[in-house]
Every structure is written in structure tokens, then in C-alpha cells.
Amino acid sequence: MKILTKLTVCLVLSAAAAFGAGTYVGAGAGYWIDSEDMVFNARVGFDVAQQGNLTHAIELEGYSGEDDEGRGIKLRLAGALVNYRLTVDLNAPLYVSFGAGLGATRAKLRGYWYAGTDNAFTYQAIATLGYRITPQFSVEASARYLNIGKVDFSREKIGDDVSAELGVKYHF
Structure with a gap:
């Protein structure tokens, strides 16, 4: 899981450096409300x-999280999504953005007597309030709805969750 997260961050930063103007990178950490666990994400976006005052962007995003089910059972999630974002500049430093994304999640379930791995279709909706500290650097607060589809080891959907997140964004 740690290797996948580091690889995602490296890929995002490399892609951003290659494309230049109109490109941004972002990273955040949040808390899944229902499952009561942390989630981390990194993204590269292209205006x-x-x-x-409207900006349309496409993003490539990676995320990872873990859900401790108790009784020695852990569910680890790592996903990649393609997002569309619409950003609305409100006043000089403030902006809001709304977006949606489609992708896939790799789920690993580990327990005392069972281990399984599978992939699932994933979609999300995102709302963000941002504050530009400089023209390039912003801090953001986001709310995210994430839905992860069916996986073979559970015969049912992993489910959906809502997260509250704090992050940063750097525009090149």
C-alpha cells in the first residue's frame, strides 16, 4: 500500500512537470465518515x-485508504480515477469547484482465515472550497462522495462513504 501511494505521488508530480502551464498538482488527507478511517489522495490536473470566472479541468487522481473492520480483519483500498472539475472564481483569493470522476479501486481483504483481492468500478462526486495564498499555491477543504462497486470476495458492494478532506494545490 505504501509503495502504491509513493508511486502515485511520483507519477503525478512527473506528469505535472512535463506539461507546464495550465497544469496543477494537489494532495490531501481526509477522514471517511462512515468507516471512520483516514484516506489520502494525490492528483494532477490540466485546465x-x-x-x-469558470475553469474546466480534467484530473488524474490516485487515492488510498484502509478500513479496520475489527476482529483482525482489514480492508485496504487503492484507486485511480479520471475526474472532471468546474472551478468558479468567487473573489480574488476564493474559489469553489465541483467535480465527478470514474475509475477503479483495488480492494484487499485480510483476516485470520481469509485473504482476497479484487478490482471494482468506482465513481465519485467532489465539492471544494479553496483559498489562494499566492497565484500558484492554494489550500482547500473538500467533501467527497465515493462509491465502490462489487468485489468477488464479498459478493456485494464494498459500499459508499463520504469524506471530509484538507489539501493543497500548486498551479504551474
Whole structure:
């Protein structure tokens, strides 16, 4: 899990450096409300169009999290998504963004008598309030709805969750 997270961060930073202007990177940490566990994410985004105070962007995002089910059972999740984001500049330093994403999650379940790994279709919706400290650097507070589909080892959906997150974003 740690290796996947480090690899995702390295890929995101490399892609951002390669594309230059209109490109940004971001990272965040949050808390899944239902499962009561931490989640971490990293992303690289590309501004594709700007109309007045509206900016349209496409992002590549990776996330990882762990859910301790108790009784020695752990569910580890790592996913990759492609997101669309619409950012609205409110006043000089403030902005809001709304987005949605599609992707896949790799789920690993480990317990005393069982271990399994499978992939699941994943989708999400994101809302963010951001504050630009400089023209390039921002801090953000986000709310995210994440839905992870069915996996073979459980014969049912892993489920959905909502997270509250804090993060940073750097525009090149």
C-alpha cells in the first residue's frame, strides 16, 4: 500500500512537470465518515478551457485508504480515477469547484482465515472550497462522495462513504 501511494505521488508530480502551464498538482488527507478511517489522495490536473470566472479541468487522481473492520480483519483500498472539475472564481483569493470522476479501486481483504483481492468500478462526486495564498499555491477543504462497486470476495458492494478532506494545490 505504501509503495502504491509513493508511486502515485511520483507519477503525478512527473506528469505535472512535463506539461507546464495550465497544469496543477494537489494532495490531501481526509477522514471517511462512515468507516471512520483516514484516506489520502494525490492528483494532477490540466485546465482545458476558461470562460470568464469558470475553469474546466480534467484530473488524474490516485487515492488510498484502509478500513479496520475489527476482529483482525482489514480492508485496504487503492484507486485511480479520471475526474472532471468546474472551478468558479468567487473573489480574488476564493474559489469553489465541483467535480465527478470514474475509475477503479483495488480492494484487499485480510483476516485470520481469509485473504482476497479484487478490482471494482468506482465513481465519485467532489465539492471544494479553496483559498489562494499566492497565484500558484492554494489550500482547500473538500467533501467527497465515493462509491465502490462489487468485489468477488464479498459478493456485494464494498459500499459508499463520504469524506471530509484538507489539501493543497500548486498551479504551474
